[in-house]
Amino acid sequence: xxxxxxxxxxxxxxxxxxxxxxxxxxxxxxxxxxxxxxxxxxxxxxxxxxxxxxxxxxxxxxxxxxxxxxxxxxxxxxxxxxxxxxxxxxxxxxxxxxxxxxxxxxxxxxxxxxxxxxxxxxxxxxxxxxxxxxxxxxxxxxxxxxxxxxxxxxxxxxxxxxxxxxxxxxxxxxxxxxxxxxxxxxxxxxxxxxxxxxxxxxxxxxxxxxxxxxxxxxxxxxxxxxxxxxxxxxxxxxxxxxxxxxxxxxxxxxxxxxxxxxxxxxxxxxxxxxxxxxxxxxxxxxxxxxxxxxxxxxxxxxxxxxxxxxxxxxxxxxxxxxxxxxxxxxxxxxxxxxxxxxxxxxxxxxxxxxxxxxxxxxxxxxxxxxxxxxxxxx
Ligand SMILES: *Cc1c(COP(=O)(O)O)cnc(C)c1O
Numbered sequence: 001x002x003x004x005x006x007x008x009x010x011x012x013x014x015x016x017x018x019x020x021x022x023x024x025x026x027x028x029x030x031x032x033x034x035x036x037x038x039x040x041x042x043x044x045x046x047x048x049x050x051x052x053x054x055x056x057x058x059x060x061x062x063x064x065x066x067x068x069x070x071x072x073x074x075x076x077x078x079x080x081x082x083x084x085x086x087x088x089x090x091x092x093x094x095x096x097x098x099x100x101x102x103x104x105x106x107x108x109x110x111x112x113x114x115x116x117x118x119x120x121x122x123x124x125x126x127x128x129x130x131x132x133x134x135x136x137x138x139x140x141x142x143x144x145x146x147x148x149x150x151x152x153x154x155x156x157x158x159x160x161x162x163x164x165x166x167x168x169x170x171x172x173x174x175x176x177x178x179x180x181x182x183x184x185x186x187x188x189x190x191x192x193x194x195x196x197x198x199x200x201x202x203x204x205x206x207x208x209x210x211x212x213x214x215x216x217x218x219x220x221x222x223x224x225x226x227x228x229x230x231x232x233x234x235x236x237x238x239x240x241x242x243x244x245x246x247x248x249x250x251x252x253x254x255x256x257x258x259x260x261x262x263x264x265x266x267x268x269x270x271x272x273x274x275x276x277x278x279x280x281x282x283x284x285x286x287x288x289x290x291x292x293x294x295x296x297x298x299x300x301x302x303x304x305x306x307x308x309x310x311x312x313x314x315x316x317x318x319x320x321x322x323x324x325x326x327x328x329x330x331x332x333x334x335x336x337x338x339x340x341x342x343x344x345x346x347x348x349x350x351x352x353x354x355x356x357x358x359x360x361x362x363x364x365x366x367x368x369x370x371x372x373x374x375x376x377x378x
Contacts, residue, residue, distance in 0.1 A: 002348045003249040003328055004288040006341055008038070010047045011354030012243035015363075017051035017224045019238055020203070027212040030054040032077060032196070034221030037338055039063055042070035043351045048224070049074050057219050061089050068093050079219060081124070081132060087111040096120040096155060100132050105146055112151035120155040121146055122194060127159045127176060129167040136180060143184055147191065156194030157181060158217075162201035168231060169202040171210060178213030201230045222335050233334065240363055246298070246341055247328040248288035248314060256283045258307075258317075268310055275307075283307070284323050286314040292344040297337030301330040 021031050032055050033048030035041070040063025045056055055075035058064050064076050078097040082090045084104055090097055091111040099105050099121050112119040123142060126133030134142055139157070146154045159177055161167045174197055181192045197206070197215035200223035206212055222230050227239035235241045259277040267273050269290070284304075289295075295309035305317040316329070323329060333341060341347045 001247075001328075001350065003247055004286075004292055004341070004344075004346065005247045005328075005348040005350055006338075007245045007247065007350050007352060008044070009240075009243045009352045010043065011352070012240035013044065013224060014047045014051045014354055016227055016239045016243065017048050017053060017220075020220060020223060020236075021052040023207055024218065027206055028216055029197075029206055029212065030217045032057040032217060032219040033224065034058065034079070034199070034219050035067065036060060036063060036079075037221055037225055037335065038342055038349075040066040041349070041351070042067055042072055043353075045070075045072050045074070047354070053220075054217075055095075061086050061093065064093050065089070077122070077219075082108065088115070091115050091117055091119045094119075096122060098122050098124050098132075098158060100124050100134050102142055102145055105149060105152060109149040109152045118151050118153055120153040122155050122158050122196060125157055125159045125177065125180060127161060127167075127173045129161045129163055129165045131160060131164040133159060136176070139180060140184070140187065143188065143191070147188060154191055156192045156196070157184070158194070158196030159198060161198050162231060163199070169198050169205045171205070174202075174205060174215055175213060177215065181214040199230070200224075200228075203229060203236065204231060225338065226333075226335065230335070238363060242332065244333060244338060245301070246288075246293065246331045246333055246337070246347075248286040248331070250284050250323045250325050250327050250329060251287045252283075252285040253318065253323055253325060254283060255280055257281075258283075273308065278317075281317050282319045282322055284316045284318040284329075286316065286329055287312070288314050288347075292347050293333070293341045294336040294339075297334035298331040299333075301332065304329065 024031060031053045033053035034057045035045050036058045038044040040058050045067050057077040057079045059080035061078055075095045078090055078094040081100050082097050082104055084107055087107045088111045091108060105121055108119050124133045125139055126135050161169045181195045185192050194217055195214045196217040200220050202218050203223055223236060227236055227241035229236050258281045260275055289312040290309055291311050295306060295314060303320045307317050308315045
């Protein structure tokens with residue numbers, strides 16, 4: 001099989017998504033399945049819909065267009081504020097968009113009128129993470145204006161935490177979002193049907209059994225794909241953490257000293273690396289680099305250590321686990337590594353379709369057992 005390669009096990013992803021959909025049913029929270037980490041791949045979108053998500057969300061209109069072209073008709077939300085230059089495309093393909101600027105909502109309204117369509121708008125509220133959002137004090141005026149715009153359906157409010165600044169979703173900020181929904185409803189007459197509380201980092205708050213107030217939607221990407229809670233990157237019980245695996249191929253393997261020699265200045269990436277002397281090692285090069293993956297987000301499945309990376313090479317200490325040239329070395333990825341690998345045209349994506357007649361695979365303890373057809377350690 002061609003390398004480097006991402007193996008994406010759709011049965012495990014379906015299990016993860018269905019498990020979260022079921023757990024969030026009790027507090028009355030619907031799930032928007034987030035497709036952006038897989039560039040809106042229709043195979044991922046279809047499996048999320050089979051798992052019971054209520055709709056799909058992506059931050060890029062290009063990915064939404066990819067899914068529409070593939071014939072996916074589910075409700076789709078553009079989760080990043082639309083570019084003013086893209087409002088026609090947004091109205092044509094997305095049912096709903098998240099918004100923070102009145103002038104852009106006006107442009108969406110004009111585009112919707114021109115296209116003879118309706119477009120739903122969710123207003124994002126700033127609750128402390130300092131990425132997108134209307135300041136809470138400005139929300140009321142913005143809702144009043146939005147409600148007046150032709151061909152725009154005001155659908156509700158949302159927020160996004162734990163992204164730029166790592167602000168934790170909790171009873172306080174989620175309570176504020178609920179109160180904002182209540183006050184808009186009492187002022188304008190039950191106008192809020194959607195209160196979207198956040199992303200995968202809201203799961204701990206949503207599932208701890210406490211009152212979730214008006215929040216009736218979460219947008220989940222990382223938790224479904226990686227089975228991790230992004231607040232502490234801990235595995236979520238009952239979810240697969242090995243649904244996606246990266247494989248890269250060994251192109252050099254030699255016994256070498258571990259300490260560089262010669263005068264040392266900056267490396268190719270502008271840092272002066274501190275390299276400790278660990279004596280002679282067995283060093284292996286893999287044909288994958290920074291252009292394809294975030295090396296800091298990789299965990300080898302075998303007893304191998306990552307020593308460094310350049311644009312096109314990953315450098316490993318394989319003293320404890322010798323590898324032969326041409327063999328495939330497997331890694332688990334964090335979200336950052338996954339994003340970059342998905343985006344690299346040099347990385348093949350292999351989707352393993354679920355076999356409906358096979359019982360679903362058990363959830364293995366994290367990183368307990370290597371999977372895939374890579375070479376075993378001696
Ligand atoms: C990417 C994104 C999400 C999904 O985040 P995960 O941590 O992957 O669950 C949710 N909301 C918005 C606005 C996003 O951009």
